[in-house]
Amino acid sequence: MKRDKPSALDTVETCLAAIEARDGELHAWKAVDPEFARRQARALDASPVHGPLQGIPVGVKDIFDTADLPTEYGSPIYKGHRPAADAACVALARAAGAVVVGKTVTTEFATMVPGATVHPLDPRRTPGGSSSGSAAAVAAGMVRFAYGTQTVGSTIRPAAYCGVVGYKPSYGMISRSGMKLGAESLDTVGIIARNVADAALLAAASSMRDDMLEIERVEKPRLGVCRSPNWHHMSAEGIESFESALERLAAKGARIVEKEMPLDELDAATAIILVYEVARGLAHEVTHYRSSISPMLLERLDAGEAMQYAQYAKAIAYAASCRWRVRDACADIDAIVTPSATGEAPLGLDSTGNTAMNRLWTLLHGPCVTVPAGVGPAGMPLGIQLVGLPGDDAWTLAVAAWAERALA
Amino acid sequence: MKRDKPSALDTVETCLAAIEARDGELHAWKAVDPEFARRQARALDASPVHGPLQGIPVGVKDIFDTADLPTEYGSPIYKGHRPAADAACVALARAAGAVVVGKTVTTEFATMVPGATVHPLDPRRTPGGSSSGSAAAVAAGMVRFAYGTQTVGSTIRPAAYCGVVGYKPSYGMISRSGMKLGAESLDTVGIIARNVADAALLAAASSMRDDMLEIERVEKPRLGVCRSPNWHHMSAEGIESFESALERLAAKGARIVEKEMPLDELDAATAIILVYEVARGLAHEVTHYRSSISPMLLERLDAGEAMQYAQYAKAIAYAASCRWRVRDACADIDAIVTPSATGEAPLGLDSTGNTAMNRLWTLLHGPCVTVPAGVGPAGMPLGIQLVGLPGDDAWTLAVAAWAERALA
Numbered sequence: 001m002k003r004d005k006p007s008a009l010d011t012v013e014t015c016l017a018a019i020e021a022r023d024g025e026l027h028a029w030k031a032v033d034p035e036f037a038r039r040q041a042r043a044l045d046a047s048p049v050h051g052p053l054q055g056i057p058v059g060v061k062d063i064f065d066t067a068d069l070p071t072e073y074g075s076p077i078y079k080g081h082r083p084a085a086d087a088a089c090v091a092l093a094r095a096a097g098a099v100v101v102g103k104t105v106t107t108e109f110a111t112m113v114p115g116a117t118v119h120p121l122d123p124r125r126t127p128g129g130s131s132s133g134s135a136a137a138v139a140a141g142m143v144r145f146a147y148g149t150q151t152v153g154s155t156i157r158p159a160a161y162c163g164v165v166g167y168k169p170s171y172g173m174i175s176r177s178g179m180k181l182g183a184e185s186l187d188t189v190g191i192i193a194r195n196v197a198d199a200a201l202l203a204a205a206s207s208m209r210d211d212m213l214e215i216e217r218v219e220k221p222r223l224g225v226c227r228s229p230n231w232h233h234m235s236a237e238g239i240e241s242f243e244s245a246l247e248r249l250a251a252k253g254a255r256i257v258e259k260e261m262p263l264d265e266l267d268a269a270t271a272i273i274l275v276y277e278v279a280r281g282l283a284h285e286v287t288h289y290r291s292s293i294s295p296m297l298l299e300r301l302d303a304g305e306a307m308q309y310a311q312y313a314k315a316i317a318y319a320a321s322c323r324w325r326v327r328d329a330c331a332d333i334d335a336i337v338t339p340s341a342t343g344e345a346p347l348g349l350d351s352t353g354n355t356a357m358n359r360l361w362t363l364l365h366g367p368c369v370t371v372p373a374g375v376g377p378a379g380m381p382l383g384i385q386l387v388g389l390p391g392d393d394a395w396t397l398a399v400a401a402w403a404e405r406a407l408a
Numbered sequence: 409m410k411r412d413k414p415s416a417l418d419t420v421e422t423c424l425a426a427i428e429a430r431d432g433e434l435h436a437w438k439a440v441d442p443e444f445a446r447r448q449a450r451a452l453d454a455s456p457v458h459g460p461l462q463g464i465p466v467g468v469k470d471i472f473d474t475a476d477l478p479t480e481y482g483s484p485i486y487k488g489h490r491p492a493a494d495a496a497c498v499a500l501a502r503a504a505g506a507v508v509v510g511k512t513v514t515t516e517f518a519t520m521v522p523g524a525t526v527h528p529l530d531p532r533r534t535p536g537g538s539s540s541g542s543a544a545a546v547a548a549g550m551v552r553f554a555y556g557t558q559t560v561g562s563t564i565r566p567a568a569y570c571g572v573v574g575y576k577p578s579y580g581m582i583s584r585s586g587m588k589l590g591a592e593s594l595d596t597v598g599i600i601a602r603n604v605a606d607a608a609l610l611a612a613a614s615s616m617r618d619d620m621l622e623i624e625r626v627e628k629p630r631l632g633v634c635r636s637p638n639w640h641h642m643s644a645e646g647i648e649s650f651e652s653a654l655e656r657l658a659a660k661g662a663r664i665v666e667k668e669m670p671l672d673e674l675d676a677a678t679a680i681i682l683v684y685e686v687a688r689g690l691a692h693e694v695t696h697y698r699s700s701i702s703p704m705l706l707e708r709l710d711a712g713e714a715m716q717y718a719q720y721a722k723a724i725a726y727a728a729s730c731r732w733r734v735r736d737a738c739a740d741i742d743a744i745v746t747p748s749a750t751g752e753a754p755l756g757l758d759s760t761g762n763t764a765m766n767r768l769w770t771l772l773h774g775p776c777v778t779v780p781a782g783v784g785p786a787g788m789p790l791g792i793q794l795v796g797l798p799g800d801d802a803w804t805l806a807v808a809a810w811a812e813r814a815l816a
């Protein structure tokens with residue numbers, strides 16, 4: 001029966017050919033090592049043990065350590081750097097049979113300054129970031145899934161812009177060992193995939209959660225619409241797409257209620273926590289390589305260094321209290337539904353887009369999943385985002401899979 | 409005026425001589441590079457800028473990355489490994505003028521299996537662990553302070569055993585960037601120092617907290633005695649020392665109340681979180697170097713791999729709820745006071761001692777400080793531990809400094 005499936009080597013060759021064909025224009029990949037990929041594939045084909053990811057190529061955002069591929073964290077400081085070990089999630093994907101084909105482009109230390117990647121549907125537009133390369137590579141069909149990270153909106157937004165599925169698991173669900181840390185209270189390993197089932201598959205392997213290999217089938221979920229305190233950032237096409245998606249979800253049986261979330265100060269808290277922590281997390285680079293850091297990031301690092309601990313500690317405590325309040329507010333729903341981004345992927349490659357629809361949720365630590373919800377007036381994809389409570393990843397993915405079907 | 413102070417080079421030479429004189433028996437250091445230390449000292453002496461740690465030698469537990477010294481994480485897997493960057497805390501200490509003299513011995517990946525370090529007062533006894541080398545080096549007067557970490561009891565316990573000060577800051581206060589992560593919900597950068605003022609000094613520099621450079625002066629603190637659900641682990645000498653310390657603190661003006669803490673399941677939650685997370689955090693090592701991992705650690709890793717996410721998620725949620733309950737219980741006190749360890753450093757070098765007095769507090773994420781409280785019947789030091797709420801580090805250190813004076 002196994003002969004019905006393509007060999008790992010065949011799958012890898014198809015993947016490498018797709019990268020070869022289009023990456024000259026997309027720049028989704030920072031490093032690809034075809035021979036390393038083929039070696040992994042041959043070893044898998046020769047092995048009697050087949051894991052759940054057997055022979056599936058995976059892209060790894062270049063913010064994760066890899067022992068066999070250069071790891072530059074989107075910064076010239078680490079040009080040609082080769083770590084001693086794979087990040088934990090990479091090791092787990094490989095142990096489950098995945099083939100690491102290369103490293104995908106990240107912004108500088110997964111912050112703001114973009115790498116070279118362009119949007120697969122329009123090279124004048126950003127693919128989003130910081131997981132730019134992973135989103136573009138999946139959207140272009142080069143790989144079924146790829147690792148991203150999310151500190152503000154770095155998995156959900158690029159996935160939505162590129163018209164694929166993005167999944168930011170609960171904070172801590174996938175180990176960050178071997179990931180370049182920036183803001184520890186926010187940094188989360190994320191996944192970009194062509195669909196919810198694939199996102200769950202890679203997440204299950206990455207966290208040793210066999211219980212997530214199969215997604216439960218949901219009927220008529222109760223969805224709480226959160227327009228969030230950042231609603232004024234929404235574009236007209238973003239609002240129109242969101243309202244249309246809600247109508248389609250309701251038509252397919254979702255019970256939709258409006259939810260006021262007590263999150264007014266959360267945006268400010270995120271901004272404080274982010275700059276405070278990043279300034280400390282990147283202390284080595286600031287001390288020794290100041291001139292190799294972009295002016296935009298340096299400004300943030302300097303602001304973080306000057307920030308008082310009392311302000312930071314207050315923001316941390318506020319975020320913890322919000323997590324409890326959101327838990328109460330969500331008692332009668334299966335998931336929150338909210339836009340994945342403020343609109344279509346914007347024109348221009350200097351910015352990775354507006355994070356306003358993402359940053360609240362990252363600090364709340366629950367799972368977020370974006371699924372495609374159609375296209376906007378510029379022909380660019382738009383997504384909707386399902387958000388759950390910390391720990392409720394399997395259920396949130398199940399609801400997202402329902403929404404994915406409903407909106408297909 | 410500056411001439412009144414010894415030069416950085418003089419201080420470093422004194423430190424190196426102390427290491428040379430005694431480390432052949434203590435084995436506190438895994439790597440010392442005298443020439444690297446002297447180079448740093450000369451550069452500091454030549455600089456017009458003097459930071460708060462100007463010229464002070466610091467030891468770095470070998471679980472932190474250092475670009476200039478080997479970094480082996482207590483494991484043969486990483487023999488001779490040289491990372492590309494310093495851990496963030498190391499970079500910050502150096503930026504503040506500290507001189508990194510070497511790496512101190514850690515247990516295997518900061519878990520259970522000890523390195524070669526012996527207790528400075530009795531070579532038949534464990535110095536505690538996992539920050540074994542840092543505690544022994546400070547206790548032997550080789551350095552004023554050293555970095556440790558605490559995942560269960562790895563800073564407070566060795567400091568108490570060795571008769572020095574140990575400080576586990578609030579979870580997240582000092583960035584873990586460049587620390588080998590094991591159990592992310594527990595791993596905390598710690599400090600071992602000859603006194604509370606020095607611990608605060610290194611912590612202030614390591615977190616860019618100028619507000620912690622000076623410790624506030626406390627009078628007559630209100631202390632809540634917590635005998636904890638693990639009290640049955642206490643040795644007779646540990647209990648006697650603790651009660652005696654309470655009497656002395658009361659005699660110096662402390663207002664002491666008994667506190668029942670609602671922590672009954674916290675010990676079990678810690679055990680679950682620890683093995684679940686470590687099994688994932690060390691995925692690379694388990695996958696590729698299984699035979700180079702100690703049987704004791706492997707057993708734990710296998711148990712963690714087999715553990716269900718639901719059990720883990722429940723433990724995480726329970727810990728979060730305990731943090732809120734402890735906050736309420738501590739409203740009328742300045743700090744919790746509890747033993748630092750179950751008794752004196754035990755005989756034998758196969759174990760680093762009983763963690764029962766530490767593990768509850770690590771998961772609660774608040775600051776813990778151990779200060780010396782006398783010696784036991786075997787002539788070994790005993791400590792008492794002051795515990796605060798997350799974020800209240802400056803105040804908890806102030807209370808600890810009061811207790812240090814009161815017990816001196």
